[in-house]
Amino acid sequence: MLETIKLTKSFKGKKAVDDVDLYIDEGESIGLLGPNGAGKSTTISIISTLIKPSSGDVKLQGKSTIKNPAAIREVLGVVPQEIALYEELSAYENLKFFGEIYKVKRNTLETRIQETLEMVGLKERQKDLVKTFSGGMKRRVNIAAALLHKPKIMILDEPTVGIDPQSRNHILETVRKLNQEEGTTVLYTSHYMEEVEQLCRRVYIMDHGKVVASGSKEELLNILSSEDTLQIQLSGTTETVIKKINSFNAVRHVDKTSDGIRIITKKGSNILSELVHTVESEGIQITNYQMVTPSLEDVFLHLTGRTLRD
Amino acid sequence: MFAVFKSQLRKDIRSPWAIILLLTGSIVLSLIASGTNQTTQTTVPVFSDDGAVLEKWEPLLNENDQFAFVTGTEADAQANIRDGEVNMALQLFEDDYRILTGSNMPQLQILEDYVHTLFTTEAQLQASGTNQIDALRQAVQEYLESPPYQLQIEAVGGGEIPEYNMELQLLFGFTLFMAMFTIGFKVNEISAERTNGIWDRMILSPLTKMSMYLGHLLSSFFVGFLQIIIVLLIFQYFMDYDLGNSFGKIVFITALFTLSMVSVAMLFTGFMKTPEQFQIIYSSTIPIIPVLSGVYMPPGMLSNPILLFIADLFPLVHAVDSLMDIALYDISWSDLALPSALMLLIGVISMGIGVNLVERRNS
Numbered sequence: 034m035l036e037t038i039k040l041t042k043s044f045k046g047k048k049a050v051d052d053v054d055l056y057i058d059e060g061e062s063i064g065l066l067g068p069n070g071a072g073k074s075t076t077i078s079i080i081s082t083l084i085k086p087s088s089g090d091v092k093l094q095g096k097s098t099i100k101n102p103a104a105i106r107e108v109l110g111v112v113p114q115e116i117a118l119y120e121e122l123s124a125y126e127n128l129k130f131f132g133e134i135y136k137v138k139r140n141t142l143e144t145r146i147q148e149t150l151e152m153v154g155l156k157e158r159q160k161d162l163v164k165t166f167s168g169g170m171k172r173r174v175n176i177a178a179a180l181l182h183k184p185k186i187m188i189l190d191e192p193t194v195g196i197d198p199q200s201r202n203h204i205l206e207t208v209r210k211l212n213q214e215e216g217t218t219v220l221y222t223s224h225y226m227e228e229v230e231q232l233c234r235r236v237y238i239m240d241h242g243k244v245v246a247s248g249s250k251e252e253l254l255n256i257l258s259s260e261d262t263l264q265i266q267l268s269g270t271t272e273t274v275i276k277k278i279n280s281f282n283a284v285r286h287v288d289k290t291s292d293g294i295r296i297i298t299k300k301g302s303n304i305l306s307e308l309v310h311t312v313e314s315e316g317i318q319i320t321n322y323q324m325v326t327p328s329l330e331d332v333f334l335h336l337t338g339r340t341l342r343d
Numbered sequence: 344m345f346a347v348f349k350s351q352l353r354k355d356i357r358s359p360w361a362i363i364l365l366l367t368g369s370i371v372l373s374l375i376a377s378g379t380n381q382t383t384q385t386t387v388p389v390f391s392d393d394g395a396v397l398e399k400w401e402p403l404l405n406e407n408d409q410f411a412f413v414t415g416t417e418a419d420a421q422a423n424i425r426d427g428e429v430n431m432a433l434q435l436f437e438d439d440y441r442i443l444t445g446s447n448m449p450q451l452q453i454l455e456d457y458v459h460t461l462f463t464t465e466a467q468l469q470a471s472g473t474n475q476i477d478a479l480r481q482a483v484q485e486y487l488e489s490p491p492y493q494l495q496i497e498a499v500g501g502g503e504i505p506e507y508n509m510e511l512q513l514l515f516g517f518t519l520f521m522a523m524f525t526i527g528f529k530v531n532e533i534s535a536e537r538t539n540g541i542w543d544r545m546i547l548s549p550l551t552k553m554s555m556y557l558g559h560l561l562s563s564f565f566v567g568f569l570q571i572i573i574v575l576l577i578f579q580y581f582m583d584y585d586l587g588n589s590f591g592k593i594v595f596i597t598a599l600f601t602l603s604m605v606s607v608a609m610l611f612t613g614f615m616k617t618p619e620q621f622q623i624i625y626s627s628t629i630p631i632i633p634v635l636s637g638v639y640m641p642p643g644m645l646s647n648p649i650l651l652f653i654a655d656l657f658p659l660v661h662a663v664d665s666l667m668d669i670a671l672y673d674i675s676w677s678d679l680a681l682p683s684a685l686m687l688l689i690g691v692i693s694m695g696i697g698v699n700l701v702e703r704r705n706s
Contacts, residue, residue: 083543106547117540119350121357126350133346134548162357178544 034059034218035080035105035186040089042075049075050086051242057186057220062212064233065222066333072242073222074114077188080220081111110184110217114191116171117178120164124155124174127163128181135182142181149177152210154203169200176207186218187211193228208232226330236329240337250329257327257335259300260285266321267293267312277311288334293321297335347545347558348565351532355566362525362566369521369574374582376513376639384411385450388420391435400435403461410454433458438466449644508671509641514584515666516638518574519659522567523604523632527625529563530608533701534618556698560605568601587670592679596669600662603686606693607657613700636660658686 035057042050050072057063065073078084080091082102091098091105098105118127125146132142150156153173163171172192179187189208193201209232211217223229229236230250237247246253267274270289278294279287283302288295298304305322312319355362389404389412391397397414404412412433420432424445431454434441440458444451473479533556536542545555575593578584586593608625615621636654637645645651654660661682668674 081547083546106549109547111544111547113540113543115540117544119354119541121354122350126353130346130350131544131548134545134550136549 034061034094035220036092037076037080038090038092040076040079040091041087042072042079042084043087048242050079053089053239053242053244055080055237055244055247057218059185059218060212060216061235062208062219062221062233064229064236065220065239066224066226066229066236066329067222067239068224068337071224071239073239074190075242076239077111077190077220077222080105081109081188082106105186108185110179110182110187112176112179112187112189112192114194116163116168116175118163118171118174121162123160123162124150124166124177125159127174128159128177131178132181137182145181145183149180152180152207153177167197167200169196169203172196173200173203173207176204180211184217186220188220188222190222191224192221193223193225205231226328226333230329238329238333238336240333245336246332253329253332254327256332257297260327260335261298261300261302262325262327262331263296263298263304264290264321264323264325265293265296265308265319268318268320270294271315271317274312274315274317277315278308281307286334286338295325297331344550344554344558344561347550347555348562351529351559351562352565355529355562361528362570365521365525366570366574369518369570370577372517372521373514373574373578376510376517385409385431385454386411386413386429387454388413388415388423388429388432389435390415390417390420390432393437396435396437403465404433404458407457410457438462507642508585508667511584511586511670512641512663512667513639514575514578515663515670516633516659518571519600519662520629520633520638521574522571522601523608523629523659524626525570526563526567526601526604527608527611527629528622529566530560530605530612531618531621531625532563533559533609534612534615534621537701538618552702560609563605563608564601567604568598571597571601585670587673589669589673592669592674592676593666596662596665596679596683599683599686599690600658603658603662603690603693606690606697609697609701610693611697613697613704616704632657632659636663638663655685656689658689661685 035055037053037055040050040053040055041048053072053076055063055065055076065076067073075084079086080098082091082098082105085099093105093108096104119130122130128146128149129142132145137145146159147156150159153176155170155173155177158166158170163174166174176189176192187208192208193204196204205228208219208221212219212232219232221229221232235247235249236253238245238253246256270293275287275289275294278284278296281298281304283298283304284296285299286297288297296304296308309319387410389397389401391400401412401414404410417434420429420434420443423429424432424443427445430444430446430448431451432443433454434443440462442451442455442458468476468479468483471479533542536545542555546552572594575586575597579586579590611621611625611628615624632654633639635650636657636659638659645654665674665679665682668678
């Protein structure tokens with residue numbers, strides 16, 4: 034349905050998006066995963082025709098949207114990362130404004146406003162000014178504003194940044210409903226791994242403007258099939274310990290966690306005795322030790338050498 | 344377009360305080376300035392080596408409203424000029440005078456004309472050979488009240504030539520000046536919406552760029568125009584200011600000025616990257632324009648060709664001049680053609696460059 038072909042965008046000689054190929058089927062839910070500055074927002078800005086690529090193309094049903102932006106704009110609903118709303122107006126007035134500019138017919142606009150408010154759980158607060166809302170509620174109105182014209186494709190750019198867990202769950206549930214119950218195609222960008230795991234059938238991982246891996250969750254986890262992940266709780270951590278463990282032959286990567294370290298090793302390698310000896314020689318005790326199932330976070334770490342929140 | 348226009352107005356209705364503050368500001372400033380202007384009388388120290396000469400000329404000199412002649416010593420007068428406390432002083436002799444000044448200014452000529460006329464008149468009275476000069480002066484004054492020949496001056500359209508009204512000029516000047524702020528802050532909404540993502544949302548909607556700009560600019564025009572008209576109506580009907588009999592022409596020039604100023608604000612928007620940058624630069628630049636345009640001074644005070652040229656680049660000077668001509672002389676529509684064309688030209692050029700710059704920055 035929607036694809037990008039060798040999409041590249043440079044700003045002052047620096048490539049923000051570098052040769053990106055994406056494909057989204059109708060009704061699919063796709064996650065675009067990457068840390069801040071990975072090029073996710075630039076990619077979706079190009080897909081939604083807000084900026085032009087330096088090279089490459091975006092095709093909707095085989096037709097270039099770069100040459101004919103109106104074709105995709107008709108079927109697209111974009112939820113920007115910013116709260117793009119009039120704070121001085123009420124939720125209802127904001128939705129009325131966006132409905133009017135999207136040319137939603139006057140006799141159906143009122144119904145659509147109430148439906149979208151219901152969907153994002155703000156029907157009771159519709160008359161309140163947006164400036165009186167919490168961050169999470171604002172984000173929900175932000176989503177509702179993109180739903181009024183019943184778009185076939187929804188692009189959501191980090192819609193859960195900086196909000197409370199209740200609003201976050203509400204937003205995730207709204208996106209899930211849109212995709213599974215209404216058949217809306219969803220392109221969801223985030224740097225929260227668990228959101229993408231929960232919502233998306235396929236994931237594209239981006240870093241430094243490039244797609245470094247793509248596939249279903251299982252396919253991506255298979256990348257780590259030749260590795261084990263050890264989660265170790267310690268009474269303390271020093272840079273010297275991390276350096277020493279990193280120098281073990283079987284160790285691929287050591288990452289500091291809140292209460293210890295996470296070690297990625299070659300599959301089947303036994304480093305326990307060597308690890309205990311090294312840690313104790315630094316006067317640190319191992320308080321817990323477990324082998325964990327790899328997550329997409331581990332895949333990302335393996336592919337890029339950094340965590341999503343870096 | 345109307346959706347954008349309505350949303351902008353709804354926002355202003357929700358938080359109208361900035362507009363109300365600027366509207367009140369223009370009323371208060373006009374009142375303060377006109378009050379100050381009414382009491383303005385130039386003080387001129389006057390001195391002489393001969394006390395009798397001072398005693399003779401001082402009462403005669405003070406028979407006017409424009410200058411207040413204050414007797415003193417030569418040293419004090421010179422010190423006052425040196426310190427900048429006064430601009431001119433007058434030294435008197437029995438049949439002659441000398442003006443001392445620190446700079447060549449238009450008021451010097453006015454003082455010279457006044458003193459010269461007074462001395463000439465006195466010389467003529469003395470030349471009559473009579474000893475009773477005061478009686479002769481009285482007789483001449485009475486005779487001049489019904490002279491055998493009278494020169495009557497009429498305005499082109501008939502009737503008396505009205506006196507120049509500085510209060511009115513200050514009213515127009517301050518009203519338009521404050522409206523320039525309102526218009527600028529309204530147009531700056533475009534920058535704000537570009538920053539917070541609403542502009543992008545509108546781009547993705549079926550709304551055309553033309554409608555987006557028109558909706559915004561029309562609301563800026565409407566609010567600015569309404570502010571000026573409200574202030575002028577308050578002064579016309581509640582403060583007893585005489586704005587003349589052609590309010591239609593005043594409305595026309597106000598509309599052209601507002602239109603032109605919206606374009607100038609759009610030009611500023613084009614050069615600025617953020618709404619905050621606009622607010623700083625615009626707020627610092629706009630107060631200079633009335634000063635350069637000579638709006639706070641009587642006509643003819645500003646003669647520097649460079650300053651006059653810079654003033655001509657902004658619509659304010661054309662609008663104030665036209666409004667004064669309408670209010671005082673009721674000039675014809677054809678006489679308004681040139682300033683109107685100039686304001687339109689400023690508007691078209693500024694809007695063209697401004698929109699182009701905004702679009703270039705977006706792309």
